[in-house]
Amino acid sequence: MSDNDCLFCKIAAGEIPADKVLETDDVVVFRDIAPQAPVHLLAIPRRHLRSIAEVTGRDADLIVALVAAANTAGKSELGERGYRIATNVGEEAGQTVFHLHLHIMGGAPLGPLAVTEA
Numbered sequence: 001m002s003d004n005d006c007l008f009c010k011i012a013a014g015e016i017p018a019d020k021v022l023e024t025d026d027v028v029v030f031r032d033i034a035p036q037a038p039v040h041l042l043a044i045p046r047r048h049l050r051s052i053a054e055v056t057g058r059d060a061d062l063i064v065a066l067v068a069a070a071n072t073a074g075k076s077e078l079g080e081r082g083y084r085i086a087t088n089v090g091e092e093a094g095q096t097v098f099h100l101h102l103h104i105m106g107g108a109p110l111g112p113l114a115v116t117e118a
C-alpha cells in the first residue's frame with residue numbers, strides 16, 4: 001500500500017525524479033539529494049512502511065531484498081572501502097521522511113555515530 005502524499009512512494013513510482021542506481025520489483029536505491037558523505041545512497045522498499053520499527057516477520061523477504069540491494073549498491077560504489085548503513089526511527093532520531101529508507105554512506109572517514117546536544 002502506498003501513501004498518496006509520500007515523497008519516497010512517488011520516487012519509487014517514478015512520479016518524482018531521482019538519480020536511481022538500482023531498481024528491482026521490490027526495492028529502489030537512489031542518490032540522496034543532500035549527500036552527507038561523498039557517496040550517500042538511500043535504499044527503499046517500493047511498499048510503504050513508515051520506518052524499520054513497523055517491520056514484522058511477514059516482511060522478512062522484503063527486508064532481505066532491501067539489505068541485499070543496499071549491499072549491492074554499496075559494494076558497487078565503494079568496493080572494499082566499506083560503508084555505513086543507517087536508518088532513523090522517529091523525529092528525535094533524525095527521521096524526516098516517513099517511508100522506510102536505509103542510508104548507505106561512505107567514501108570518506110565517517111567518524112563515530114554521534115549525539116547532537118539539544
Ligand code: 5GP
Pocket residue numbers: 007018019030031032033034035042087088094095096097098
Ligand atoms: P531521514 O532524515 O528521514 O533519515 O533521511 C531522509 C533523507 O532523504 C535525507 O538525507 C534527505 O536529504 C533525503 N531527501 C529528502 N528529500 C529528497 C528528495 O526529494 N530526493 C532525494 N533523492 N533525497 C531526498
Ligand code: ZN
Pocket residue numbers: 002003006007008009010047048049098099
Ligand atoms: Zn511511502
